[in-house]
Amino acid sequence: MENQIFFSESFIDFLHKISYESKIARLIISCRRARSDGFHYLYKAVLKMDEVNYITYRNNGLISYMPADRVQEYNEDSTWKREGRQEGKPARVMRRLFTPNALKCIKDSDFEIFNNKYKSQFSTNDFMFEIRPAEDIPDVYCMDRMNGGASLNGSCMNDDRRYLDIYKNCSSLQILILKNEIGRLAGRCLLWTIQHEGATIILADRFYVAEDHLYDAFVAYVESNKWWRKKYYKTYDYKRHFISPDGEEFCLHLKVETDTDFSHYPYIDTFQYGDDGYLTNDDDDATYTYNQTNGDREGGEPEGVYDEIDEGYIEDDDAVCIERGTYRGQNTHVDNAVQVGDYWWWREDDGITCLDGKYYLADDVVYSEYDNESYLLEDCVYSEHHGTFIHIEDAYEVDGDYYHEDIVKKL
Secondary structure (H helix, E strand, C coil): CCCCCCECHHHHHHHHHHCCCCHHHHHHHHHHHHHHCCCHHHHHHHECCCCEEEEEECCCCCEEEEECCCCCCECCCCCECCCCCEEECHHHHHHCCECHHHHCCCCHHHHHHHHHHHHHHHCCCCCEEEEEEHHHHHHHHCCCECCCCCCHHHCCCCCCHHHCHHHHCCCCEEEEEEECCCCCEEEEEEEEEEEECCEEEEEECCCEECCCCHHHHHHHHHHHCCCEEECCCCCCCCCCEEECCCCCEEECCCEEECCCCCCCCCCCCCCCEEECCEEECCCCCCCEECCCCCCCCEECCCCCEEECCCCEEECHHHEEECCECCCCCCEEEHHHEEEECCEEEECCCCCEEEECCEEEEHHHEEEECCCCEEEEHHHEEEECCCCEEEEHHHEEEECCEEEEHHHHHHC
16 A cells, blocks of 8 residues: 555646645645655644545546555556546545545535536536648637646747648648637647558647646547547657557558648648658658748758858848958858948958948048047048047148147147
8 A cells, every 4th residue: 555645746736726725735735745844644644545546637527546455557658557547526536535533624615615626627528629621720820829838838839820831731631629618729739641551540649738637638539539649649759659549559650641842831740751742750761850940941952042151041132152351252141241342241240340331441440549439541640649540620730740620729
């Protein structure tokens, strides 16, 4: 028998979230804190470990747990296996956690408050799944989203409609979405229809959800429809590991025939590689890699001219070759360059300087310490008396030296 009660991280987060209003949550949090501080007797005085353990949420409004007389086994990714687990109503499961003495201090209304808070957080009865065609994918990525700290609101492709033409024009693609009770996007995943070894499979790609507990809703929906899914559905990693409708694990090399000739591209989680006319989840023999968040893709023969200063490709018409200075002989965008005389210079080169909005060779510009201004050398004379240059219009020559007119006027 375990010597403590184990809760999933999401369940613990939920307890902290409702602790201000729920005595049940406060008691459990206090007991966990007491145990970590070494006060095991306080922990055991409130919580008992001989009925239920390994507690987590379910999206049907019930709590999932492992009976205490059974051993909880783990998946390869350290998550709890479902075999042998049971479900129960929130208040009923919570009652089974507390010792008889602790229950004397807890009212029925306390369990009712916990029950209502739990159902409002984890029940998806008012949520709705919907399958939308590929042409709607840009609209989905730009939908108003439900608040939450899970993967959906942190997606790098949110609101980037201009990058999604490769999805919009893919005949093998749909998108599964989950909307909450007010129509906001609560989750999404791409649905691929793929021909593999003579069979047609529907594959649910990575899940993006607003709250962690919604992952379970996607898993249940995919399983109920007998679709394939990624084994590790929370990440872009492990691109070849899949779970079949029968629950078996397979490592597959998959290929999707589709147009790939577009001006911008999204970051693609699973089918991240490819060549002209197809996407794949295997990087062998792939020309392109779709793992950029700026609309570009890696590989192939890029169009345009390579900007050797900013390190990226630019349009031919925007490119100039630096002819003098630090980056001589290198191409860059015209906005990074200026013409001085008949030659192109890098705008920030130490060999040139800007004066009154125009660029000149640095050697052709001097600084006057007399009035703290810069001037063209050809417009200045050097004053031995002042030890610096002065503008010729402000200078008077006296006995072979030059004086600023302010000094002359005082004589």
